[in-house]
Amino acid sequence: MDADGTVDEATDELYRVAPEDFVAERDARVAVAKENGDKDAARALGALRRPSRAAWLVNLLVHDRRDEVEGLLGLAETLASAQRTLDGAALRQMTAQRNKLVGALSRQATALGREAGHRVDSGLERDVRGILESALADSELADRIRSGRLVKAERHAGFGPEPEAGAAPRPAGRAPSGNGDAGADRGETGDDDTGDDTEDAGEQRRREKQIAEAEAALQRAEQAATEARGTHDRTREQAEEATRRQEESRDRVTELIEELDRARDEYAAANKAAHSGASAEKEAARTARAKDTARDRAAAALDELRSS
Template identity: 35%
Template sequence: MDFEEAADALYAAPAADFIATRNELAKQLKADGDQLGSTRLKAMRKPTVAAWVTNLIARKLPDELDDLLALGDEFREATADLDGDRLRELTPRRHQLLDKLAKEAAQVASDEGQKVSADVGQKLRETLDAALVDPAAGDAVREGRLSSALRHVGFGVVDEAGEPTNVTPLTDERRQAARDRRKAQQAEADEETAAARKKREAADRKEEEREAAEKAKAKKAFEDAVAAAQEAESTVEDLDTQLDNAREALAEAQELVRRLGGELDDARRAARDAQKESREARKRYNRL
């Protein structure tokens, strides 16, 4: 298994099993000699529910997803051509296709045991719309490895009716200020991402430690139960031996009682006969 296969398998797994699956696949890559692939896989983030459902669509509804992305190509062409009539024609199709795919996605997710709440449904729709709008987002959705839902700010610059609108050109100062703001925002986002990654890694470690502790506890309980069972079995064997010995001794005692009883009866008869013979001898003596 190479890294690409492992990544596909990871994001195809149930969300609840993500951490365990990631650890197992990373170990397998490392065992296969792919240390870099193992490290890359460990860095992959657990998908949110909306991202997991989107990844599910890429695998379960690939044709429907391709239809959505193809419609995005038509939108981009109409926008580039400033074709307002075409944009107005495509906009209802955009909403219809998004509604249809979101509904089918909810059903597919339900079949997999995942309920789609209103909030998740909204994020799912925003992600699909982003895939329609942006080719890079479309490629990411088609790949099926999202860890978070996506959003977009619109198709080019159009009004509510879909007509192209004029944009006030930026002066050099405003353009530079905009660039500075984007850099500052990106730096802030990078910092937040690093903090979130550290927090996620700490949570993952804590989860792994908890699982390890539970396994150790379960193993100890199992070993104690086995030891107790073995001890009980030994006790049963000892008692069985004692019982057999007691039964044998009882049988011997009963045989001795029977034999002594017979001898006692014989002795009593002999005593009576001797007494009788003694009395008769006394009588004969007295007659002399």
Template identity: 45%
Template structure:
């Protein structure tokens, strides 16, 4: 029966915290050692749970370093998400440009800091990996669920986000950019006035284009999320099948080891009894020869006695 006690859950959390703090190249060895230790204690459920922990990519490991050692700075960066979402929903171009610039600066700074942490840990990160980390941080700013994964310090995958933030409000109107003060232009010859209805039609057309683009991106996002969900489901099934196969293999190996030990013991008994049988055969032959010699002596002694008795 599976053990879901609080103690087991605490043990898994402790093991996970330790594993996601080691270097990526050391993860598999450390995880296998933790699985073996749990099995030795007889906690098969904990061993299976530990075995399901996935090794982080190099970029995910860098994100975990930030969550562990630069949590305050990371929270400061992810705090921009609310402002970006508001600016995106209201189509406030000025605020969006300002926040986007700040985001790019902070993301780049956090990536550089992660590179320094990796250098101190003894596993320097290449520029390509730092760019992947920036993609993870951008995804965390766009998706709250990804932000929580990053904050956990147990991220395993290299994530990216190719969208443009939250969906916009279909009734939102772009906030006009601030206009710098300027002198009134010189009077010009009056020209034909633009019909207000044309301006309104242009605005409606522009908003229709925005809505259509939003719908297209929403459909693309939904399709991508469905594909990811199916891929994750397939991966979970494959992981479960792998765990069952590993357990069956380990049981078979243990049985082979037991049978091999029994066979070796039987062979040792065979060698011992064979030696004892040879010694007994030799002893029996020697005893038979002794009996023959004694019988000959008895016959000769009897003959001499009979010879004397005949003379008497």
């Protein structure tokens, strides 16, 4: 694993591994890199962060449905243009297309997660939907999605740039007047139907205002929903991180208990061996003293015989 391409390939593969298996798989690859003496690869892989479950599903989706994801992200500029100009008809059309694509891709991501053998609930599908929707308003998030290495469920507050100052909605089916004069749409004959035209124009303006206010209310509601989902994502990630730390702590406690048990067994064995050794040493000392005494007696007898 000494080539950048190999590290990139390993990184791409890791971000398609389910979050609950990510750390073990990453550490295994780091160990292989170390065994191969590739410190740079080991360092690069060891720095990779575990993805959230929603981010993992998006990564699976990018790998398996890249063209369709690109098709969705390609709507970003058209949506932004419609919002900047408050073109009501175009905005409604693009919003409908966006919702259709986002819904289809979210369901596909859910299916991919289940095909991989993992449980995926409706809450996760909503999280995926929120990520995809946010990417249409955040080009940096869109690029992170395209990489297939998304780490967390990111949300964008809102659905694109603010409308241009002073811009007014353009009603569908009515072109603006060429000279900007309201009288140009009615003619200049001075007939009695001028009052009717004025009433019609007033009704049209009220309708345009109502549509603009309804669209603004919808956007505020969508923004509030997105922010709420973002809060949910953050609390989910915090809960997942707390669970991960709990599992790591539990595993460490288990390791320490097992290590303590081994140490106790070793101590008991060493204690037994020490007692046995002390007993053996005492017996050997008695034997040595007895042999010394027998030797001294034999030497004394020999001396007595020699002197007689």
